[in-house]
Amino acid sequence: MTSSSTEPADRTRQFLGDPNCPICGGVGFVRRDLPVDHPDFGKSAVCTCRQSQIAQTERQRLYRLSNLDAFQNMTFETFKVQGRLGLGEAQLRSLQFAFNQAQQFARSPQGWLLLMGGYGSGKTHLAAAIANQMVEIGGSTLFVTVPDLLDWLRFSFEGGDTSLEQRLEELRSVRLLVLDDLGTQNATPWAEEKLYQIINHRYVNRLPMVITTNLSLNEIDGRIASRLQDPDLVTLLEIHAPDYRSPVSDEGRSIISSLALLSDRTFGSFSLREYEKLPQEEQQSLQKAFGATTAYAEDPQGWLVLMGGYGAGKTHLAASIGNYRKAMGEDPIFVVVPDLLDHLRATFSPSSNTSYDRRFEEVRSAPLLILDDLGTQSATPWAREKLYQLLNYRYNAKLPTVITTAQRLDEIDPRVRSRMLDKRLCTIYAITTPPYLAGASSPARRKPSTRRSDG
Secondary structure, X not given: OEEXXXXXXXXXXXXXXXXXXXXXXXXXXEEOOOOOOOOOOOOEEEOHHHHHHHHHHHHHHHHHHHOOHHHOOOOOOOOOOOOOOOOOHHHHHHHHHHHHHHHHHHHOOOOEEEEEEOOOOOHHHHHHHHHHHHHHOOOOEEEEEHHHHHXXXXXXHOOOOOOHHHHHHHHHXXXXXXXXXXXXXXXXXXXXXXXXHHXXXXXXXXXXXXXXXXOOHHHOOHHHHHHHOOOOOEEEXXXXXXXXXXXXXXXHHHHHOOHHHHOOOOOOOOOOOHHHOOOHHHHHHHHHHHHHHHHHHHOOOOEEEEEEOOOOOHHHHHHHHHHHHHHOOOOOEEEEHHHHHHHHHHOOOOOOOOOHHHHHHHHHOOOOEEEEEEOOOOOOHXXXXXXXXXXXXXXXXXXXXXXXXXXXXXHOOHHHHHHHOOOOOEEEEEEOOOOOOOOOOOOOOOOOOOOOOOO
């Protein structure tokens, strides 16, 4: 190629290309050496330096249109499948499969991709990674959370800069539409109708779409759910992974966890009771439990079971682990077993805003679960079964779990006991000290409770 030397000299000051480009000298255009009979003979062509600028400008324009500014760091390169705390083999396989399928979809967006899973499981990251890759290759994409989408439409309906029909047309016709958090919107009849119109249009015209949701299909509007169950169009990916975000801002989880009520229970406020001159064996059992819990708090792995009578200090040590991890930026769930069962039963009420499946999933997949007072619950078949399902899931997934109990091992459900006796995963510490002395100056003492042990 030769530089287009016939350009007026004053235009060299209006660099259209790279001013240091050795090909065009900054003009941005070149004339190619072509035969006289070539159809492009005498025509200027965009220089390679200018082409890269045009591509970059186009990418920036697409990012502005796609609503991805806040999600540009969510790419396939930054998505970490391995190395997340507490993931079992089944969860890793689930996450790896979803990752692979999302990459495949991004290479050739065809049909719909439905990503289902709990809070923080990685759905939004994968959806944004697909959208980001589409923008990089120049595909028109729109990424929007469903509540924001409906606010966007309401603003247009009420007289915004763009008419409602124009907004709807953008959503219906964009090359790839990514709807994040389906089901978190305010489900008014108007909102449901507009959302259905958008989804139905893309369904009828088989336009590519990515949808994320933490709901089950039977919790989604029936008309939309029927579209999402079309196997000829929709690829369903269920991600079975715990929440890895830190800290977690999950309203449902904050209702369950009672750690805030025990914020004063720390390792610093725990008394080793030297002032009581306990028998050496009892003193050592307390010191061993203290040492084990402080080490566990540094690196929660496997299960830790604290056994002992009421008032021995079990709850204080368990809460200290939770408060330590919370100070490290995590959000463990600390719950007394009878309270947990009450929370689960409450989801069956018609007035409940949370489904049983969602509540149970929050607890069983928590990055760190602390169950206080195992054995004090009502020993109904339903209660026993739910606790076994919860603990069996965490056992198989090798999720960090702390359990306190005043029961002897032979009093615990045999199915749960067998998990506790697996030394590859679980360590048991028995605190043999008597209850803290009434009236003694012990920072570990706590106010009486009708539901929670004084352990």
